Amino acid sequence: MSNTSENPNPSSSSAKITLKTSDNELFEVEEAVAMKFCTVKQYFEDEKDNDVAARGSSTVIPLPNVHSAVLARLISYCKKLPQSNAVADNHEEEETKKKERKQYGTPGDLVDLISAANYLDFKEGLEFFNQALADHIQNKSVEYVRKFFGIKGDFEPHEEEKYREEYAWAFEGVDED
Amino acid sequence: MQRVRLSSQQASVHKLGDSQITLSPKFRLAVFQSSLLNPSTESELILSGEPLIPGLPDDVALNCLLRLPVESHTDCKAVSKRWHLLLGSKERFFTRRKEMGFKDPWLFVFAFHKCTGKIQWQVFDLTHLSWHTIPAMPCKDKVCPHGVRCVSIPRDGNLFVCGGMVSDVDCPLDLVLKYEMQKNRWTVMNQMITARSFFASGVIDGRIYVAGGNSTNLFELDSAEVMDPVKGSWHPIASMGTNMASYDAAVLNGKLLVTEGWLWPFYVSPRGQVYDPRTNKWESMAAGLREGWTGSSVVVYGHLFVVSEHERMKVKVYYADEDSWEPINGPPLPEQICKPFAVNACDCRIYVVGRNLHVAVGEISRFNQKETSNKKWKFHVQWQVEDAPQIFSDLTPSSSQVLYA
Structure with a gap:
């Protein structure tokens, strides 16, 4: 554990961050995942400025606009994100992405996911779920x-x-x- | 081929005056007498508190709705007044897309009916793989589908149609038309100084260059000119130094490359000229470059590629250091794609439109050879064919452009 205290780098992979949802559930997530949410990142950085000691798992970041069910899905999506943010470079890849988007296309949920991704300023998620929503409603009555x-x-x-x-x-x- | 000029009659230049041009109405929306289409209603609708999508801020909802493919608009715009406002006109939709930074490629194909010669643009949505139309070009004259030159400024979503000739009369045109994707509208631009057909064209630093071509007086032209689309007027530049029509042209490393291509019976090597806008000077093209230039060119990864004018051939690439061409790796052009071809590229994809508007998309990848020490890139192509609908079976492509919108 001395390792973590010596390494003040917030992007160290072992660190965990606790997020608290609107229904008071606590999520302990890897820092790399949490940092995808720019709102969390900003909060974290502000906190760090205020009090250097109040870092890592000791801090609970409240997310009053996000329900636990939604956060769980966002986190699971976040973990599946590829390392490189490359654009699909052939049709097969685009098809795979389309199928993947379909899995999230359960009515109702998408609006919540987009709303939460927007609140968390989670860019890849917002892009993905917006596209999923557009995919879902095209060709519908x-x-x-x-x-x-x-x-x-x-x-x-x-x-x-x-x-x-x-x-x-x-x-x-x-x-x- | 197209440069064999049999007509012995001297025809006068067709100046396309008011009588020959029908301008597309500037405010298409005004034709509908509906309160919905009055732009001021948008702010009223926003004030009334009706969100685009309940539960989402409007900017987020817009980010979603602007992804709807054009073919779904007719359906989706009947959802609510605000949806109707957004999806009811392509103009508004694409303007909003531009504001939000969306940039997807669209392939514009300049095609003609193989029997009637009637010209039309067909637009292929390269993201959703669907075909669309745009308003007809505002020119009353029956323009010959050959000899016209199209250039585009893809990032602005604008394309230009220059020159050409009137069908059946061997008479070149000085006409210049602009199509703007964000406005879904054609505009008649200032004419070129010289009427020309079968000339060279290219865009360098946002300026449109044209050179050579066939003139009114049976001679090939030496002159060249440039237009800055923002200012809109044409200015002469240095003459090519040789009178020549253009088989093909390309812009490579900020220079305009013009070749006359091989002429039957192939006794003499084709001429080629290279223009550098920084010095306003022309120089002769390297022998290897002009002799191996046997098809339609595209520039990908800063290299010049040629798609042969013959079917089922491999794409080849030009190496300036060696002044030589080499076929690239990967299969030849798919057999479904038949002559004549209209070829263009964007990013690292080559688009070859063939007869009946079937489209072959060639994904170019590059790699470094390990065994050699010099930094010579090798290229590989992977083809994918997008079949066109049956209704295009009478259409022949003449040119293609890629625009982002």
Whole structure:
């Protein structure tokens, strides 16, 4: 343990950070994972400035906007992240990514995941879940999308009817809800 | 081939005046009489507190919705007023994408109907692999699909169509059109100083260079000119020093390379000229470069590659130090891709559009040879074919450009 005290480098892989969610659950995560969340990183750095001793596992970082169920999924996604942040460089890789995104595409969850990723300023996650959401709603019917997001159709009845007629062809060939 | 000039008649330059040009309406949205499409309604809708996606801040929701492929817009824009505002026009959608820093490649194919010769642009979304159309070019004259030159400034999402000639009459054009992806609109630009067809073209430091080509008076041109798209006017630059039409051209290391290509019956070696904008001087092209330039060129990894004009050939690369060409590793062009080809590249991908608009995407990778001490890059290509829909079976490509939007 003397090792950690001698090494003040916050990116040392062995260090753990404790995160506290809105429902008061504690998550002990590796520092490398936690540092992906820029909000946590910022908090951590601010804390460090204030009090050098208050570091590592002794600090509990509160995340009042994130539920434990969501955080657990974000952390598991974070752990699966490849080391290099390279863009998919061929079609096969893009297909794999697409499949991977599909796994997260359970209705409702995605909005929570995006919201949390946004709060945590977790860039790769935000990118990934936003794309997953876009993947999910393309080729879906208007009713499905409205229900999915809880959006009320705010068109006047005559406008609504007009769009229905105008784009009647577009309502064919949509995926099963 | 295209430079065999049989016409003995001297035709006058077609100045495309007002009578021949139909400008696309500047405010397409105004045609619809709907309160939804009034831009001021966006702020009203935001003020009314209706979020794009409930539970998400608008910037995050935008970041998601701007990823929706264009083909899903017709459906998705019927969801709510704010969605309609965002997805109802390509102009707004692509402007927002640009603001948010989205940059995906789109392949613009300048094609013509093989029987009627009717020109049209077809646009291939290289991310979602789907085809789209754009408004027709604002030119009433029946322009010959050959001899026109297209250049683009990919990062700005702009492409330019220059010169060419009127169908059936051997008459070059000085017409210049600009298409802007963010506006989904064509604009007629200032004409070139000299009307030309089958000329060399290229973009260096955001400026458009054109050189040589066929002129009105049956002669090939020596002159060259440049346009800064921001300023919009053409200025002459040094003449090439030889009258020549262009078979192909490329921009390599900030210089414009122009070759006339091999001419039947191949008795004489093709001429080639190289322009350096820093010195405003032309010089002769190295013999190996011009003699081996037997197809459409692209520049990838700072190297000049040529896709042969013949089918099922290997791509080759030019080595300046040795003034020689070498075929690159990997398979030849896939057999589904038939002549004629329209070739372009972006990043490390080569796009070859063939007859019926089937597209071959060639992923170029490079590696260093271990056994040799010199730093000579070797290249490898891996092809993937994207079949075009049946409705394109009468289309022949003439040129292709890649734009980011």
